[in-house]
Amino acid sequence: MSAVAFTGTSVMDVDAAKVRGAGSNVHFDKVSVAYGAHVVLHPLSLDIAPGEILAMIGPSGSGKTTALRAVAGFVRPASGRIRIGATDVTDLPPYERGLGMVVQNYALFPHMRVEDNVAFGLRAQGADKALVTERVKDALGTVGMSAYARRYPRELSGGQQQRVAIARALAVRPRVLLLDEPLSALDAQIRRNMVEEIARLHRSLPGLTILYVTHDQTEALTLADKIAIMRDGRVCSHGPTTELYRRPPNRFTAEFLGRANLLPVTIVEGVGSKGFATARHGDKMLTGAGRDEKTGAKSLLCIRPQHLSLTADSEHTNRIVGTLREVHWQGELTHLMLDVDGTPVRISATRLPMALPEPGATVPLFFTPADTSLVPEDAGV
């Protein structure tokens, strides 16, 4: 039922213009959270611009959910202030912060019909009956759930329940929408569809500021304008999504945000005027995009698996040699696992030569300098 419900969902755009929240910026000013002596969030300073989607990603226990709960008002910072728009909300209870929130397990009220779930926040805020009716209709229309208004949550699929949860959060026209692993409870196919639905929703609600917490890098890459990568209670990198992916500032970011091949290199010639440095890997001289690498410095050359090729062309001026170990066919993609001077290297390709070499064969690999990024080996993470 759910798979059908998600196809052809142009309904997501219907009436969306009416459900516009007045997006506000969120400002973390040295916010830290501790449970007793255990610090779970080290002083965090971060801004989310109005209308921006910031994805906080990181492994379990990295502090991302704690940061979100501090914005929601469920966790009291040990130090620092949180501002939403011009309001310092640090000392405000959750019900006075003007937020919307969607969590992993939907948290719909099981004894209420869909329409009453969506109306809950409006009624709690004392909206009059006509406004409640109008907003519920708009919010359900926005997420394509108008036909399910009279149903109970138990009569809906997981994906449909999550849409209702989003409608419930949007109905109050929140200043900021908090999404805490909202798709984690859904199966893979529905999750992929829901990511696209949320992206479409945000395009139709460009003013809505969203803080999106997830451990799924695909969701973050698809949805976020900016990403903050958390580790051990700290932000280890923060920036525009494409920039962070293409030019990871440290090893953890390179490996956490997408797959990365990291070849150990020594800088032979520092970054020139075009932004490239020359580096040595074994007996091979390679060119990579750098920042301010100095001659003689140890570094890692980051190459994404899809940027490695088995065939040479005029742009693929970098060449290394590896030994093919395994081939994994996954339908849309084929993954080749190789060994390059002791470093495991992966190639992901949609199209490969008809006759692949046998495992154990030595194969040349080519890549473009512009598709690489030099990552400091000792970036402090």
Added chain:
Amino acid sequence: MPPAALLALLFFYPLALIARQAFLDDSGVANFAEVIHVLHSRFFLNALVNTVSISVAATAGCLVVGLVLALILAFVPFPGSGFIAQLIDTFIALPTFLVTLAFTFLYGSAGMLNTGLMEAFSLPLPPVDFLYSAWGVVLAEVTVYTPFILRPLLAAFSLVDRGQIEAASVLGARPFRIVRQVILPAAIPALIAGGSLCLLLTVNEFGIVLFIGAKGVITLPLLIYGKAIQESAYQVACIIAVVNIALSLGLFSLYRIAAGRLGS
């Protein structure tokens, strides 16, 4: 079959003997005149009204106190709240009249409260005199039977998704609205089950009423005791007992239905 026969012998046979004694005379002939006479008697009607009013008042008190305590213990945790929840449980294990005995030390004519007030305000007579009345019985029953409400409520509250409470709060709901619209609907089966059990137990309560000995407060169990033991009026006692049993079975059916819903 043997377990069923044993059950019949131990449980249903004594009940059948009571019913026989209530509706048949010594020669084994049905005699409903005495039944009608007893059911219309002033002492029976008084006892019935006392039984129902005290049990309803006590159950209402248990529901209110149990709900407030359960909300605090489940949603406003404080150091030692787990220990207190366990401590309240121990009341279930105690004989009911022990609480009454403790109440006489606290609120009786020579109890701590009255002695303290008399000394503090130089009063000639004990000022607090509710214990030896229907209110004293109600208070004692509330104290004894509140755990029977508390236990299923705590179980129901433990199943309430904290995410729902947080979502409601973020959406703008204040604590009272959250209790009313999010938490209580989840607890209704527990309230009905606990309330039915309380009603059942308070209808049949004997020890507390006897121990307090409140003047003019005669309930059905106390009336059965008086008729059978003190007046040797066994048929009258059995007629009242049949009414008491019918009342209990009705309440027990309500409890089972509610408990079934709670379990499902």
